[in-house]
Amino acid sequence: MQQQNMNMQNQQGIMQTPPAVISSKDSLYLTDMMSWNLLAAKKSHFFAQQCQDQELKTEMEKCGQMHQRHYQQILGHLQSHLNQQQPNNNLQQ
Numbered sequence: 001m002q003q004q005n006m007n008m009q010n011q012q013g014i015m016q017t018p019p020a021v022i023s024s025k026d027s028l029y030l031t032d033m034m035s036w037n038l039l040a041a042k043k044s045h046f047f048a049q050q051c052q053d054q055e056l057k058t059e060m061e062k063c064g065q066m067h068q069r070h071y072q073q074i075l076g077h078l079q080s081h082l083n084q085q086q087p088n089n090n091l092q093q
Helices: 002-011 024-050 054-092
Strands: none
Touching: 024 054
């Protein structure tokens, strides 16, 4: 059953590896994702500072750290993509 599902996914055009180029639409989406995660991290930290309940404060901090981690992961993916592209650009110059 799993193999049938995997074959159906491949027939539907799902990529196994990401393309080497980031389109403008992809770039805008990545920018939005980074903005959402950064804002969520900041808001979580702010509300954690305002919170009187220690348990809730701890959960808000965890939430903020999760969003900060997601932001850093996206940034890391973009930086690694940029580093992969730079050697190719140097050869063309």
